[in-house]
Amino acid sequence: MFNIILFGPPGSGKGTQSEKLIAAYGLKHLSTGDLLRSEIAGATPLGLEAKKFMDRGELVPDEVVIGMISAALDNNPQAKGFLFDGFPRTRAQSEALDQLLTQKHTSIGVVLALEVGEEELVKRLLNRGLTSGRSDDNNETVIRARIVEYHKKTSAVADYYQAFDKVVKIKGEGTVEQIFDALCSEINKRLS
Numbered sequence: 001m002f003n004i005i006l007f008g009p010p011g012s013g014k015g016t017q018s019e020k021l022i023a024a025y026g027l028k029h030l031s032t033g034d035l036l037r038s039e040i041a042g043a044t045p046l047g048l049e050a051k052k053f054m055d056r057g058e059l060v061p062d063e064v065v066i067g068m069i070s071a072a073l074d075n076n077p078q079a080k081g082f083l084f085d086g087f088p089r090t091r092a093q094s095e096a097l098d099q100l101l102t103q104k105h106t107s108i109g110v111v112l113a114l115e116v117g118e119e120e121l122v123k124r125l126l127n128r129g130l131t132s133g134r135s136d137d138n139n140e141t142v143i144r145a146r147i148v149e150y151h152k153k154t155s156a157v158a159d160y161y162q163a164f165d166k167v168v169k170i171k172g173e174g175t176v177e178q179i180f181d182a183l184c185s186e187i188n189k190r191l192s
C-alpha cells in the first residue's frame, strides 16, 4: 500500500491533480472538502454544523474531519492506497491520521507540497468561484481568511512530516500537465 498526502494552500491545484493521480495510480481519493460538501448537500447534521465554519473560511473542528476520515478508511478495506487531499490540515489531524494508518499497518509514503504564490491563489479561487457554486470561493474576504488559516494552522502539517523527511516541494505554477509530471516523477522514485 502506498499512501500520499497532496498538500498545499487553497487553490494550489490539489483537486485538479488528484483527479489525474487517482486515475494514474489507482488510489482511493479522500478529499475532506468533497466529503463535507456532500454532507452539506444532503443537509445532514454534520453538514449543517460544518457549513458554519466553511462559510467563514475557517477550518471545521478536528474531531469532525478525523471521524469522517476514520470512517472512510474503514469503508475502503480493499484500497491499493489512499490519496489524501485537504487533509490533514492541523498538527492534531496529522497525529490522528498516523495513528489510524498504523492501526491498519500502513503509513504515509510521501507528502507532495504544491507551492503557489498568494496572488495567483486568490486569482484562481475567484475564477473557480464563477462556476464552482462554492460559497467559500465567491468573495475575496473569505478567500483571504482561508489563506490566513492555512498559514496559521495548516503549514504546521508540513513541519510535522518534514521531521520524518517525507515532504517534497513541487512548484504548483505552470500547466496542469507540467505539474502532474513533476508529481508523478516524485511518486515513481518512491515506488521503484
Ligand SMILES: Nc1ncnc2c1ncn2[C@@H]1O[C@H](COP(=O)(O)OP(=O)(O)O)[C@@H](O)[C@H]1O
Pocket: 008, 009, 010, 011, 012, 013, 014, 015, 016, 017, 124, 125, 127, 128, 172, 173, 174, 175, 176, 179
Ligand atoms: N496549474 C494550474 N494553472 C492554473 N490554474 C489552475 C491550475 N491548477 C488548478 N487551477 C485552477 O485553480 C483553481 C483551484 O484548483 P483546485 O484544484 O480546485 O485547488 P485546491 O483543491 O487545491 O483548492 C481551479 O479553478 C483550477 O481550475
Ligand SMILES: [Mg+2]
Pocket: 014, 015, 033, 086
Ligand atoms: Mg480542493
